[in-house]
Amino acid sequence: MKKCSLPIYTISHLLVDLICFLTLFGRYDGLVSSPLVGFLAYNVVAFGLQPLLGHINDVYKKLPLGAIGCLLLAIGALPFELLLPNVSEGGKLLSVTLSLGLCALGNAMFHVGGGIDTLVKSGGKMWKSGVFVSTGAIGVALGTLFADALYSSESIILFLLPSGVALLLAAAICLLCRPETEPEYAKADMDVSNGRLGTWLVIALCFFSIAIRSYGGSLFSPAWKSGLWLALLPALCAAAGKASGGFIADKLGARTVGVISLLLSVPLFFFGRDNILISAAGIILFNMSMSITLAAIYSRLQNSPGLAFGITTLALLLGSLPLAFFAVGGQTAAILTAALTIVSAACLVFSLKGLTQKANRSAEEPYAGERTEETVTVEQAEEANAVGQAEESEIAAEAEAAEESGILLDSEEVDKTDEFTEPEGFIEIEEGV
Numbered sequence: 001m002k003k004c005s006l007p008i009y010t011i012s013h014l015l016v017d018l019i020c021f022l023t024l025f026g027r028y029d030g031l032v033s034s035p036l037v038g039f040l041a042y043n044v045v046a047f048g049l050q051p052l053l054g055h056i057n058d059v060y061k062k063l064p065l066g067a068i069g070c071l072l073l074a075i076g077a078l079p080f081e082l083l084l085p086n087v088s089e090g091g092k093l094l095s096v097t098l099s100l101g102l103c104a105l106g107n108a109m110f111h112v113g114g115g116i117d118t119l120v121k122s123g124g125k126m127w128k129s130g131v132f133v134s135t136g137a138i139g140v141a142l143g144t145l146f147a148d149a150l151y152s153s154e155s156i157i158l159f160l161l162p163s164g165v166a167l168l169l170a171a172a173i174c175l176l177c178r179p180e181t182e183p184e185y186a187k188a189d190m191d192v193s194n195g196r197l198g199t200w201l202v203i204a205l206c207f208f209s210i211a212i213r214s215y216g217g218s219l220f221s222p223a224w225k226s227g228l229w230l231a232l233l234p235a236l237c238a239a240a241g242k243a244s245g246g247f248i249a250d251k252l253g254a255r256t257v258g259v260i261s262l263l264l265s266v267p268l269f270f271f272g273r274d275n276i277l278i279s280a281a282g283i284i285l286f287n288m289s290m291s292i293t294l295a296a297i298y299s300r301l302q303n304s305p306g307l308a309f310g311i312t313t314l315a316l317l318l319g320s321l322p323l324a325f326f327a328v329g330g331q332t333a334a335i336l337t338a339a340l341t342i343v344s345a346a347c348l349v350f351s352l353k354g355l356t357q358k359a360n361r362s363a364e365e366p367y368a369g370e371r372t373e374e375t376v377t378v379e380q381a382e383e384a385n386a387v388g389q390a391e392e393s394e395i396a397a398e399a400e401a402a403e404e405s406g407i408l409l410d411s412e413e414v415d416k417t418d419e420f421t422e423p424e425g426f427i428e429i430e431e432g433v
Helices: 005-028 036-048 052-057 065-076 089-120 127-149 156-176 199-219 228-252 255-272 276-286 290-300 305-320 330-351 380-405 411-418
Strands: none
Touching: 005 036, 005 065, 005 089, 005 127, 005 156, 005 255, 005 276, 036 052, 036 156, 036 228, 036 305, 052 089, 052 305, 065 089, 089 305, 127 156, 127 228, 127 290, 199 290, 199 305, 199 330, 228 255, 228 276, 228 290, 255 290, 255 330, 290 305, 305 380
């Protein structure tokens, strides 16, 4: 994939989420007494379908899910209920509901396409996925804040603007992010998970860490979050944390940065809820582990980057659902956020690799889906060594027996024993394989 794909997907992420939340809070919210049902349905489709869509894209690697998602978004962003005259209330609700469904599905496809792009070309680094994901929070905040202003105007041009932007994004992804050849998923590119644990145990720990962090973060609502710029500040801080976390973790180690950043955010959240600077710092630290948990899951599913990315979004969805049914506030919310953040950090202690730990490949449990026909396993190497050593011992025994019996070997046989180094098939087992 071309080198410009990361900035294109990163900018597109902001705009895709912006368009979706313009539709949700500018069109759907105005037609129903309570937007909760629509909001939940949108999240279930946009986040819950990503593991399935990711698996499909892992199988059909040439499928341009990112561009297809933007095309669906362009259709969903068309406000038919505002453009067509004399539409009944039922017709308006049907139009907006279909639009919201297309936006949610397009959002899911776009996320999977962009997530795969950043993971397979990560070069073993975490910062790229952090940069890609970071802009989504800004798009959500902008879409929520400006939805009413956009659709309360009477300008047809403004009504069509989100759809036009989505079409441009689809074109940009097709033309500039399309792989020139058959995509090849990198093998053993990412290596940040704890090699002493099994694949699915690492994934389960990371999944649980993301889910409870999602719920704990949803409980935190700064007291100062009012007005345009202060309402945008938490989103900007979240974006800064997600983008910077990968860079710092690449330098200092995944476990060190993931655990310390979460633990440092606890006192800032608990004691600094009413202080803008302290809360902002807490939000940045709290979001730094995003790219780290994604990298840990991808470390174990390197042939399935779409599925790996989808698992993280499913965890985010499940973590946010309880808040829709159980309201928690005040000191209880602060205590619960602190406790869940500590538990999330504990999960990272066990699931991530330390700085001194060797590569996380083991003969007992290789990465899921990673082994290929060209891969030489430890068992195969040991078997080849055994065969080679047996051949060497057999030749040496023949030479010794001939010498003891007084029978001289011909020159060809002597040369054969003298020149022996390694029999065919002998493979050296490197430390750490």
